[in-house]
Amino acid sequence: MASTNTIRILDGNTFVVSEDTGDIEATPSEPTGLFSLDTRFLSKWVLTINGERLNALSFDDLQYYEARFFLVPGMATHYIDAKLSVIRERAVGGSFREQLVILNHDEKPVDLEIRIDAGSDFADLFQVKDEILNKKGEIYSEVEANCLRLGYRRGNFVRETSIVSSAPARYDRDGFAFSIHLEPNEQWNTRIDVETIAVGPGGRDLRLGVGTRNVERLALQHDLEKWIADAPKLNSQHEALAETYQRSLVDLAALRFSPLSLGGATLPAAGLPWFMTMFGRDSILTCLQTLPFTPALSKTTLRILASLQGTRFDDFRDEDPGRILHEMRYGETAAFEEQPHSPYYGSVDATPLFLILLDEYERWSGDVALVKELEQESRAALRWIDEYADLVGTGYIWYERRNTDTGLENQCWKDSWDSISYSDGKLPPFPRATCEVQGYAYDAKTRAARLAREFWGDPAYADQLEQEAAKLKERFNRDFWVEDGEYFALALDPDGRQCDVLSSNIGHLLWSGIVSHERAEKIAQHLVGPRLFSGWGVRTLAEGEIRYNPIGYHNGTIWPFDNSFIAWGLRRYGFPEEAAVIASGILDAATYFSGRLPEAFGGYQRDLTKFPVEYPTACSPQAWSTGTPLLLLRTMLGLEPHEGHLSVDPRLPVGMGRIEVLDIPGRWGRVDAFARGRLEVHNLVD
DSSP, rough: OOOEEEEEEETTTTEEETTSOEEEOOTTTTEEEEEEEEEEEEEEEEEETTBOEEEEEEEEEEEEEEEEEEEESSSSSSOOOOOOOEEEEEESSSSSEEEEEEEEESSEEEEEEEEEEEEOOOOOOHHHHHHHOOOOSSSEEEETTTTEEEEEEEEEEEEEEHHHHHHHHOTTTTEEEEEEOOOOOOOOEEEEEEEOOOOGGGBBBTTTTTOOOOHHHHHHHHHHHHHHHHHEEEESOHHHHHHHHHHHHHHHHHHHEEEEETTOOOEEOBBBTBSSSSSHHHHHHHHHHHHTTTTTHHHHHHHHHHHOOOOOTTTTTOOOOOOSSSSEEESSSTTTTTTOOSSSSSSSSSSHHHHHHHHHHHHOOOOOHHHHHHHHHHHHHHHHHISSSSSSSSSOOOOOOOTTTOSSSOOSOOOOOTTSOTTSSSOOOOSBBEEHHHHHHHHHHHHHHHOOOOOTOOOOHHHHHHHHHHHHHHHHHSSSTTTTTTTEOOOTTTTTTEOOOOOHHHHHHHHOOSSHHHHHHHHHHHHHHHTTSSSSSSSSSOOOTTTTTTTTTTOOOOOHHHHHEEEEEEEEOHHHHHHHHHHHHHHHHHHHTOOOOOSSSSOOOHHSSSSSSOOOOOHHHBHHHHHHHHHHHHHHOOOEEEETEOOOOOOOOOOOOEEEEEEEEEEEEEEEEEEEOOOOOOTTTT
C-alpha cells in the first residue's frame, strides 16, 4: 500500500518511519520501520479492521517523538461517510508505544475484528542502505503468555522485539488480534508496548543504563520543555527566522544520541534516517554551530570522543594513536566485522576539529577543568597531525584508506567517491590533501598554543605550536594558490599537483584563518560570485567545472552547514555584507522546508527555479543542517567571546528587521544581544 507521505518520529537512539496511515511495510532497500542501534526491529506493522485496510484522513506530528493518525476503514473516495473513527497515537522514547482508539458513530452496535500484522527482518541499517539483506542467523517468532516475541540470533548477537497489549489479545506468530463489540457512540482502546532488546555476550541487555528503555510521554515533554527553556530566547520581526530557530532547537533535542556504555551522556547524532549514531566530524561541527545556544552538547561531545580516541594501529579500522573516530555503529555487520565501524576512524578532519572545539568551548564557557582533563588527549591529537597524518612528508595532512575493502576513499567532509577532481574532470591518485583540512590544522595548532600557554603550563610547547602554524600558513598560501584563477585549489595530489577546481572549500579556509589577508578579498568575491553562489547559497562545486552537477552530491548541490561556516569565515575576515548575502539566501531557503533545512538541496540558479530543489535522498533532520540557523544567527549578530565577556557587532541583511536574542549563556553568565537590519546587500550579486 504505497503512500505519498512518510511520517518520521524519533528520540535519539530510536526512530520510526511509516506511511501516513501509521502502517509499516518495509522493503529491503527502504529505511521504513522501527529502528534502534542500527537494527530494524519492526519491518511490518499493518492495522486492519474486518480484514480491511484503513484510509488516512489526517495526521499530526505532534512533537519529534510522537504522532497521531486519524483513519477510517476503506480506501479514499470522493465521498466518505464512515461509521467508525480510528485514532492511532504513537510515541517513541527508547522504544515504541501505540495507543489505538476506535469509536462507533453508527446508531446500531457493531462487532469488529481488529488485527495488527507484525514482523521484523532485523535488517542492519547498512544492509538497507546497500540494498543487500543477507541474514546469516536465525529469525524466529514466539508466542508467549500475553506477548509476541520476534527475534534474531547469530551467535552471541541477539536482537528481539517484544509486543504486549493492555487489552486482551490473541497472539500468533504473525501478529495479534482483538474481537470487540461496540454499542452506538461507544469507544474501545488499547495501549500496545513494543520493547526492543539488544543482547550481547553473557546475555546482558546492552541498552540498560543509557536511558533507552520506555520513557513516558510526560517525561519526554518535560525534557523538551527544559531543553527549550535553557536555550536563549529569540524575538524577531522576521517571523520565518523565529520559526526556523524554534524548529532547530526541537530537532537538536530529537537528535541527541546516547552511545552505549557511556552513562547516558548525549551528543548530536548525524541525521535521519541513515546516520542516527555518533560521527566525529558531524558532532563536532554541530557543536561549533550551536555552542552559543546549547553549550552542554559541546562538553559531552568532547568527553565522549576523547574516551574513544584511537590508541593503536589498526588497518581494518584506519585507526592510529590520537586519531578521533569517524563513525560508530552497533548493528550486526559491525559486530561481526563485516564493516569496520566499531568504531571506524577514517576521518581526516575530526582530529583537528576536536582541538578547535575544545578551545572554542573554553572561550565561551570558561570551563578550565575540562581543558585540563583533556590535556593528554589533546596532545595525542596534535601528535597525530604531525606524526601519522603527514603521509607524504610535506607538512600537510593527507589521507589514504588502509582498509581497501570497506573503508572510505575520501575521508574529508566531501566523502563521496568523485568529490575530488582536477579541472579536466579526472580523479587524482592517493593520498590526497584537501585544502580545508590544512586550515583546520592551522587553527588547531593556533588554538592549542593558547591552551598550552594558559592552562597546561607549557609555554615552550605553545611557542613551538605557533611557529609550526605560521610555517604551515606560509607553505599553504604558496602551494595551494591557483594563480590563473586566484583561488585556492580543492586539494593536492601526492606529487604536489593541484586539484585546481573552484569549490566551496575555500570558504572553510576563511573561518580557519589560514588565508593571507591580501588574498581574502578575492576569495570573498568568488564565494558570492555567479559561479559559486546560486542565490540560495554557495554550491559545493562551481558552475562551469567539468564535474559540476546541480544535483551532484558534492559536485554542485548546496549544503546549508557548508554555507554557515563560509558566512562565519567571511565575518572573521571583515566581509559582513558578503556574509549577509549567504545568510539571507539560506534562511530564505529554510522557509520552503518549513524551517527544517535538509542535508543538501539543488544548486540551480535561484531565478531559474524560484524555489530550492530538493535533493532526493537528503537526510532530514540532519544535525549540522539543524545547527546552520544558529551559526548564521551568531554570524549576523557578530557574537564573539572576548576577554571574558560577549562582544556583539551586528550586521543583518535587508528586511531582517529587529532581532533580540535573550539570555545567551557563557562565562559572563547570561546576556542579551540586539540588532536591526540595515545593510544594503541586494546589489552584491548579479
